Amino acid sequence: MAEKVIAGYSVDVTEEGYLTDRSQWNKEIAVELAKEVGIEELTEDHWKVIDFLQKDFEENGKMPTIRRLKKAGNIPTKELYDLFPDGPLGKAAKIAGLSKPASCV
Amino acid sequence: MSEGEKINKVSIIISKGSLEGIYPGLIMANGARMSGIEVNLFFTFFGMDAITKKKMNNIKVATVGNPAMGIPTLIGALPGMSSFATNKMKKKMEELDIPPVDEFIEMISDAGGKIFACLATVEMFDLKKEDFVDQLDEILTVGDFYKLSAGGQIIFT
Numbered sequence: 001m002a003e004k005v006i007a008g009y010s011v012d013v014t015e016e017g018y019l020t021d022r023s024q025w026n027k028e029i030a031v032e033l034a035k036e037v038g039i040e041e042l043t044e045d046h047w048k049v050i051d052f053l054q055k056d057f058e059e060n061g062k063m064p065t066i067r068r069l070k071k072a073g074n075i076p077t078k079e080l081y082d083l084f085p086d087g088p089l090g091k092a093a094k095i096a097g098l099s100k101p102a103s104c105v
Numbered sequence: 106m107s108e109g110e111k112i113n114k115v116s117i118i119i120s121k122g123s124l125e126g127i128y129p130g131l132i133m134a135n136g137a138r139m140s141g142i143e144v145n146l147f148f149t150f151f152g153m154d155a156i157t158k159k160k161m162n163n164i165k166v167a168t169v170g171n172p173a174m175g176i177p178t179l180i181g182a183l184p185g186m187s188s189f190a191t192n193k194m195k196k197k198m199e200e201l202d203i204p205p206v207d208e209f210i211e212m213i214s215d216a217g218g219k220i221f222a223c224l225a226t227v228e229m230f231d232l233k234k235e236d237f238v239d240q241l242d243e244i245l246t247v248g249d250f251y252k253l254s255a256g257g258q259i260i261f262t
Contacts, residue, residue, distance in 0.1 A: 065202040066139065067212065077215035086141030104136055105203050 007032045018093070018100050025097030037091045039084065046083055046095075049075055053096045063093060063101045114143040114257030116250070121262070122151030122160075123167040124191060128198075130262040131155070131209045138216035143257065146213065147250050149223035152262075153230070156220060156238050161206045166190045207238065214240035219253075221245045 001020055004013045007028040012020045017036065019025055030050065034042050042050075052073040056064045066089055069075045084091040089101045115137050119130040130146065137144045154160035168174055168181035168190050180186065195205070204212060214220055222237060222244045234244065245253075 066216075067202045067204055067208075070212075077212055081138070081216050087139060089139060103202070104132055105201070 014100070016100060019097040020099075022097050029097070030095050033095045033097075037084075037094060038086075039091070039095070042095070043083075045079070049073075049080065049083060049092050050096045053092055053098060057096075057098055063089070063098060063103065065089075065101075065103055065105055067105065112137075112142055112258060114145075114254075116145040116147060116254035116257055116259045118147045118149060118259070118261045119152035119155060120148075120150050122154040122164065124164045124194065125166060125171075126262070127152060127155045127164055127206065128203070130260075131206070131213065132203070133260065133262075134218050135209065135213050135216065138213065138218050144213070144216075144218040145221060145250075145253060145257075146218055147221045147223060147245070149226050153222055153226050153232075155206050156210060156222060156241055157232065157236055158238060159236070161210070161238065164191075164206055166194055210238055210240050221250065223247070223250075 001012055001014060004011055004017075009024065009026070009029055011024040011029065014020055017033075019029075031042055034040075034046070039046070049069070052069065052075065053064065056068070056073065064073065066077055066080065069080060070077055080088045080092075093099065093101055115133075117130045117134050117137075119127055121127065130152075134144045134146050148156050154164060165187045166174070168176050168186045169178055171181070174181065174190065176186070176190075203209075210220065219242045220238070220240050221242060222232075224244050224246045227244050234241070
């Protein structure tokens with residue numbers, strides 16, 4: 001674990017750059033984390049995914065799967081991969097200030 | 106491949122038609138897309154059941170000739186044993202959010218994975234393009250498969 005300054009805020013992150021304390025997260029940090037994973041601008045559709053991840057994590061205490069994003073979050077898999085290319089769940093989780101997904105599906 | 110280098114592309118061959126023959130390849134293919142790795146899925150012999158409309162939702166666990174199941178062969182051969190074991194496993198997979206075969210193929214295709222059938226098997230089983238799921242990209246010769254696998258890793262299951 002390390003301390004890092006993102007968007008002017010000092011936050012705790014894992015070796016791979018995932019926030020370890022969700023209470024340190026805010027939208028300015030999200031914008032910077034998005035740039036870190038190659039997403040220059042967070043659109044409304046990106047936020048829809050981020051909001052669902054956070055809400056679902058809050059309710060169930062674990063990261064939803066891509067299947068759950070489709071079924072419960074109404075986010076088509078194709079769209080998810082278009083929004084967050086090359087590793088959608090990991091990238092979206094990082095931007096949302098959640099831990100790295102630990103599931104194989 | 107040197108240390109620290111990322112895998113960019115995998116081509117996974119699924120050759121067996123049992124549940125335990127099909128799922129590992131599907132999970133690896135989906136997991137590759139989730140990690141930003143390009144994926145080709147090549148179905149051959151009975152593995153092709155996974156993308157054949159009539160067969161794909163009737164995939165079963167092998168309870169005979171499968172010592173790891175821990176069921177004696179004679180018991181495993183009893184009517185209904187395979188269905189029983191399959192249902193138990195499917196229930197557990199549903200809990201883990203591992204989708205049924207048809208949904209899994211759709212998910213991998215939506216994720217950008219390519220789905221191919223082996224020409225030799227298609228001819229051997231007298232199948233046509235319309236016997237396969239809509240997600241099928243192409244029926245390929247072995248030569249074409251090697252061609253499109255160039256520069257990546259090939260995994261046989």
